[in-house]
Amino acid sequence: MQIIHSISEMRSACLGLRSNGAELGLVPTMGALHAGHRSLVRAARETCRHVAVSIFVNPLQFAPGEDLESYPRTWEADLDLLQREGVDLVFAPSAKELYPNGTEAFVEVSAIGSRLDGASRPGHFRGVATVVAKLFHIVGPDHAFFGQKDAAQVAVLRAMIRALDFPVQMSVCPTVREEDGLAMSSRNRYLSPEERQQALALRASLDMMELAVMQDSSSVATVRSKWHAYLAAAPGVRLDYAELVDPTTLLPVEHLNAETLVAVAAWVGTTRLIDNVVLQAPRGIVR
Structure with missing residues (x-):
């Protein structure tokens, strides 16, 4: 080398x-x-x-x-x-x-x-x-x-x-994750043990969003509102953004009928972390 x-x-x-x-x-x-x-x-x-x-x-x-x-x-x-x-x-x-x-x-x-x-x-x-x-x-x-x-x-x-x-x-x-689901990042070493546990709320919120998107009755506005409420209530988490966007343009999506990037950024303590998943809505659903 x-x-x-x-x-x-x-x-x-x-x-x-x-x-x-x-x-x-x-x-x-x-x-x-x-x-x-x-x-x-x-x-x-x-x-x-x-x-x-x-x-x-x-x-x-x-x-x-x-x-x-x-x-x-x-x-x-x-x-x-x-x-x-x-x-x-x-x-x-x-x-x-x-x-x-x-x-x-x-x-x-x-x-x-x-x-x-x-x-x-x-x-x-x-x-x-x-x-x-x-x-x-x-x-x-x-x-x-x-x-x-x-x-x-x-x-x-x-x-x-x-x-x-x-x-x-x-x-x-693909994103590589710790055993507990936290996305690997060079900044993870900044987290205290308590903050490390609090940071798991980001991944948990993405799992919640994946379930919400799979529900036919959920609109973009509805799932975004639930997502923001979940993160606002998460101990130790200060939200920067939580958005559903087109993965190519990063513009907000109007309908959950195509590939959607579900992206979150938040501070846990003084450490800013990001995470995301790319989701596909069930075929034929427009909402």
Whole structure:
């Protein structure tokens, strides 16, 4: 496994791996790797001959007052995991390497980038799109792998790839969960034992929504109202958003007769968590 810190060296190494026509997969991360990241690496390994992983805590996607400085950094453990998974290249640039003159240009996906997390974290998706676009240019991957847990990010990046004609196939892998159902996240380590139990309300609320959507009598307004009431009553949970949206546009759905992204974000203590499921209404039902 080769560890690379400079753009020029990474670009050269990636060109070398692809020179014989072999496909290269990219897994972009911010480090603090867990089983969810491992699942992305394994998906990349199954699809591509070579796999590159980036580790970069991107300052552009953190708003003032967010946890940029305290974001978990577990470099040695990350490298050990990636070594065991047979990763070929690890790209770990500094902020100065990736943004040598500060940020002179941004990639912004208009409209969709201001929905869900983009509404509550202004500029977040601009930062995400900018760094991922740079990684695509540097690495030149054939495939890029992301997790379904970050469903709004997935929608934004799909729109970016489509709009800017990146020759990249995007693969979205299922959310990996703890044994009790909590979606795996690098931020879960912030939770106290009590908060860890309180956080289970997010997953429980999604299970409740799945049952509600399967009931013929439930309208969008009805199930959303019940969902908000459930989360408002959950101890220790402070709701950011809980929405039923189209998974491609992130616009609110009017009828539960198609694929629907049921997405929630909430603070538990001082930790902001997200989760979601994609649901299909019973065939023939419009409500």
